[in-house]
Amino acid sequence: GAGVSQTPSNKVTEKGKYVELRCDPISGHTALYWYRQSLGQGPEFLIYFQGTGAADDSGLPNDRFFAVRPEGSVSTLKIQRTERGDSAVYLCASSRYNQGRETQYFGPGTRLLVL
C-alpha cells in the first residue's frame, strides 16, 4: 500500500518568506507526527495530531511555526518569516493510534533551505 508522502521534496526560500510543507499519511492512520532533523542530528519532535486536533505542540520552536490537519488526514506545517536556522529536513510520520507501542511510518521528508 501507499506510504506516507510529503511535498515538496525540496524547498528553497529566502529569509523572511512563508512556506508550507504538506504531509499525506497512510490511509486510516489517526495519528500524525511532525519531526525536524537538522544536519548530523536525530529527528526532534515538533507536534502531533490525533484526528483533527493538535494534541501536543510542545516541540514547536516558536510561534512562527504552525500546523493544521483540518479533515483528519492531510496535514500542513506552516512556517512564517523563515530564518536561516529553520533550514532542516522536516519529517512526517503516521501511526494507527497515538500510543507509545504503535509503529510510526515516516515519509521521505522535505528538505528546507532558507537563504
Added chain:
Amino acid sequence: AQSVAQPEDQVNVAEGNPLTVKCTYSVSGNPYLFWYVQYPNRGLQFLLKYITGDNLVKGSYGFEAEFNKSQTSFHLKKPSALVSDSALYFCAVSDSSNTGKLIFGQGTTLQVKP
C-alpha cells in the same frame, strides 16, 4: 529527563562479520523502544521494536535487538553484515506520556566494507 544515547558516531565492520550498534535509554516507566534506518536522502525505515515479552526482538533484513532492562540498553545486532547494510541507524524511545512521541538518539553511521 527522558533520553536516548548512541555512544558511537560510526561503526565499521567487514562484510560477513557480526555487527552491533549500541543504544542506551533513560525513561520513566516501561519503555517502548525502536530502531530505524535511514538511507541517504530517504526517510526513516522501521526495523524493529520492543514492547514487552521476549528480550530478543527480530526485525527486518535479518536485524535483531536485545532489550536489557538492568543495563537500560537496546543494542541492534546482525549475525552477518552486508555492504548494503551501510546506512545511518537511529534508536528511539517512546515518551512516557504514551502519546507516541518519539525521542531519538543522535544516530550511528554503519559502514560495512567488502
